[in-house]
Amino acid sequence: MLTIKDLHVKLEEEDKQILKGVDLTVEAGKVHAIMGPNGSGKSTLSYVLSGRDGYEVTSGTAHLGDVDLLDIEPEERAAAGLFLAFQYPVEIPGVGNMTFLRTAVNAQRKARGEEEMSAADFLKEVRARAKELQIDADMLKRPVNVGFSGGEKKRNEILQMAMLEPKMCILDETDSGLDVDAMKLVAEGVNKLRSVGRGFLVITHYQRLLDHIKPDVVHIMADGRIVKTGGPELALEVENNGYADILAEVA
Amino acid sequence: MATPAPQTDPTEARIAHLTLPAGGWSEAARSDALARLRSTGLPTRRDEYWKFTRPDALTQADTPKAGVLVDDEPPIFGDTDALRIVFDDGVFNAEASDDLALEHVTIERLGDTKADIHWAQGVYGVLEKAGQTPVARPLAALNTAFASDGVLIHATAKATRPINLVYNHRQEASDAILHHVIKIDADADLTIMESGPAAARFNKVMEVDVADGAAFHHVRAQGRDHERLAATHVFARLGTESTFKSFTLTVNGRLTRNDCVIELTGDDAIAHVAGACVGDGDFHHDDTVFITHDAERCESRQVFKKVLRNGAVGVFQGKILVKAGAQKTDGYQISQSLLLDEDAQFLAKPELEIYADDVVCSHGSTSGAIDEEALFYLRSRGVPAPIATDLLTLAFLAEAVDEIEDEALRDVLVARLEGWLERHRS
Numbered sequence: 001m002l003t004i005k006d007l008h009v010k011l012e013e014e015d016k017q018i019l020k021g022v023d024l025t026v027e028a029g030k031v032h033a034i035m036g037p038n039g040s041g042k043s044t045l046s047y048v049l050s051g052r053d054g055y056e057v058t059s060g061t062a063h064l065g066d067v068d069l070l071d072i073e074p075e076e077r078a079a080a081g082l083f084l085a086f087q088y089p090v091e092i093p094g095v096g097n098m099t100f101l102r103t104a105v106n107a108q109r110k111a112r113g114e115e116e117m118s119a120a121d122f123l124k125e126v127r128a129r130a131k132e133l134q135i136d137a138d139m140l141k142r143p144v145n146v147g148f149s150g151g152e153k154k155r156n157e158i159l160q161m162a163m164l165e166p167k168m169c170i171l172d173e174t175d176s177g178l179d180v181d182a183m184k185l186v187a188e189g190v191n192k193l194r195s196v197g198r199g200f201l202v203i204t205h206y207q208r209l210l211d212h213i214k215p216d217v218v219h220i221m222a223d224g225r226i227v228k229t230g231g232p233e234l235a236l237e238v239e240n241n242g243y244a245d246i247l248a249e250v251a
Numbered sequence: 252m253a254t255p256a257p258q259t260d261p262t263e264a265r266i267a268h269l270t271l272p273a274g275g276w277s278e279a280a281r282s283d284a285l286a287r288l289r290s291t292g293l294p295t296r297r298d299e300y301w302k303f304t305r306p307d308a309l310t311q312a313d314t315p316k317a318g319v320l321v322d323d324e325p326p327i328f329g330d331t332d333a334l335r336i337v338f339d340d341g342v343f344n345a346e347a348s349d350d351l352a353l354e355h356v357t358i359e360r361l362g363d364t365k366a367d368i369h370w371a372q373g374v375y376g377v378l379e380k381a382g383q384t385p386v387a388r389p390l391a392a393l394n395t396a397f398a399s400d401g402v403l404i405h406a407t408a409k410a411t412r413p414i415n416l417v418y419n420h421r422q423e424a425s426d427a428i429l430h431h432v433i434k435i436d437a438d439a440d441l442t443i444m445e446s447g448p449a450a451a452r453f454n455k456v457m458e459v460d461v462a463d464g465a466a467f468h469h470v471r472a473q474g475r476d477h478e479r480l481a482a483t484h485v486f487a488r489l490g491t492e493s494t495f496k497s498f499t500l501t502v503n504g505r506l507t508r509n510d511c512v513i514e515l516t517g518d519d520a521i522a523h524v525a526g527a528c529v530g531d532g533d534f535h536h537d538d539t540v541f542i543t544h545d546a547e548r549c550e551s552r553q554v555f556k557k558v559l560r561n562g563a564v565g566v567f568q569g570k571i572l573v574k575a576g577a578q579k580t581d582g583y584q585i586s587q588s589l590l591l592d593e594d595a596q597f598l599a600k601p602e603l604e605i606y607a608d609d610v611v612c613s614h615g616s617t618s619g620a621i622d623e624e625a626l627f628y629l630r631s632r633g634v635p636a637p638i639a640t641d642l643l644t645l646a647f648l649a650e651a652v653d654e655i656e657d658e659a660l661r662d663v664l665v666a667r668l669e670g671w672l673e674r675h676r677s
């Protein structure tokens with residue numbers, strides 16, 4: 001599904017290399033987790049995949065299925081089925097959450113040559129999905145993420161993911177800033193979306209989210225590289241011993 | 252021997268081929284206004300309130316030319332139930348207009364009332380004259396003196412329909428001077444919509460006298476013709492517990508100067524003035540607002556938003572003057588521009604002058620670009636960049652557009668803005 005090969009990325013404005021050769025393949029139906037200390041390049045990887053400005057890919061490739069992600073615009077990547085749940089969801093004053101969602105859903109459908117969703121169908125769908133995530137009507141009406149609590153923002157990301165039905169979901173620290181109940185809610189939302197045709201890349205700093213979203217594969221990222229890959233037990237190792245041991249072992 | 256070129260004064264040159272309508276109730280006000288115009292002269296770049304806007308095109312003697320836009324959109328307020336009064340290049344079009352009959356409202360034409368005594372005498376040129384201090388507004392004095400037509404509207408109770416003044420631009424070279432007087436009696440309520448480019452050059456004054464407890468709503472859309480010129484003035488006097496709400500949408504136009512001069516003379520009155528403009532290329536738009544608080548507990552709001560690109564220029568000059576004794580004044584003013592590229596320019600001069608000690612006044616002016624973070628967020632959800640940019644632009648304009656109380660009218664204007672944005676994508 002997602003195939004990243006030898007990806008090297010530097011900052012556009014500075015001579016600073018951030019990703020130093022990332023190799024990673026996420027198969028359809030699988031959940032991969034990336035863990036790693038702060039500053040290791042996890043968010044950078046997610047941004048580069050989704051097409052944010054400010055980074056320069058100096059070598060390597062990234063494909064979603066047979067689509068060359070690095071060659072197309074962010075909106076085309078989204079229409080191809082890529083979704084990033086942001087570590088810091090952006091507030092957009094003046095744009096209603098519903099308007100935003102409907103515009104996004106229909107823009108993707110249009111880009112794929114599918115029929116647009118009718119206002120009535122959309123409303124029905126969004127209400128049902130919102131209810132599962134305990135997102136009330138008021139949150140749907142308010143401007144995108146404006147005045148939302150940390151937990152509300154993260155739930156709103158999952159709502160978008162549910163409505164857009166992407167093939168490949170990247171979740172960047174979706175657990176940060178969440179209390180246990182909110183995390184369970186978010187994890188349930190994610191687990192509902194798990195399916196044979198969909199891949200997940202769950203970026204997290206802590207093991208606790210992985211108690212709720214059980215990964216198939218765990219990667220450790222350090223200094224712009226995947227330094228170790230293993231099963232769910234790797235996450236527990238991090239939880240118990242921290243990163244120091246693993247980093248020392250691979251150094 | 253060479254004859255020296257005649258040194259014509261620009262003011263005299265401008266009025267040389269205008270005729271002062273003689274006789275009737277307005278004659279005294281007209282000659283008075285002419286004297287005012289002569290004493291100040293037409294504006295020049297040296298005048299304090301014309302620093303950011305070159306008045307030449309508005310004052311030049313020759314009749315200007317402006318291409319007539321082949322309008323592909325239906326009339327903007329065409330679907331709104333309203334009494335329509337139509338002017339083509341400033342000339343009343345009886346055939347296209349409705350009967351000037353409306354319950355609780357008398358409507359007459361300025362060009363049609365020749366009586367020696369008329370109720371409009373108490374307003375015509377009176378509010379304009381009051382609005383000449385402390386800042387001279389010579390183009391308004393010129394208007395009072397030479398206006399060829401306009402409407403005189405007197406509402407005695409709540410009007411059952413709004414009035415739509417429709418200004419068509421038909422001839423490439425045209426120069427229109429219209430002057431409207433609106434008098435709203437105590438507790439009466441009137442809505443006026445204005446729409447259209449009016450002429451190659453349009454000079455318009457609207458004097459609005461809002462009595463105690465009365466309400467005036469004003470929604471206007473200035474026409475889309477790219478080369479048109481306009482200098483408009485609204486002068487309003489507000490009585491106790493009265494309400495004045497005015498919104499202006501400006502899309503295109505080579506040069507537009509909209510002055511709004513409001514005097515809050517009765518306690519607990521409310522005045523809201525707002526505007527949204529979008530300009531691409533040869534576009535210069537100037538909002539100049541002067542609000543005087545001369546009574547207690549009045550509220551005033553100025554909300555102006557400008558979207559500019561490709562060399563377009565936006566100007567905002569807004570003043571709140573709080574006189575001694577105007578305690579508990581609540582004054583708010585915001586002017587913001589969204590610059591869609593580096594060639595666009597926004598010039599702002601917000602002013603507060605306060606002589607009362609118990610007041611709340613705030614003002615702010617900003618200039619910014621599209622928020623790149625927000626743009627990326629929208630695109631990452633699959634919204635194509637041009638549509639995402641439009642969404643963010645409309646969001647920027649929302650605070651001004653939301654000042655329009657009537658939801659249906661608001662939707663009409665938003666649809667026009669959407670159309671404009673779609674036509675002007677990079």
Ligand SMILES: Nc1ncnc2c1ncn2[C@@H]1O[C@H](COP(=O)(O)OP(=O)(O)O)[C@@H](O)[C@H]1O
Pocket residue numbers: 011018036037038039040041042043044045054
């Ligand atoms: N736009 C940027 N400007 C400057 N430094 C950046 C930028 N993006 C990332 N970095 C730097 O790159 C490194 C990796 O950051 P990031 O990808 O956010 O790590 P993580 O998500 O793993 O905490 C850090 O040193 C960070 O400071």
Ligand SMILES: [Mg+2]
Pocket residue numbers: 042043044087172173
């Ligand atoms: Mg991060």
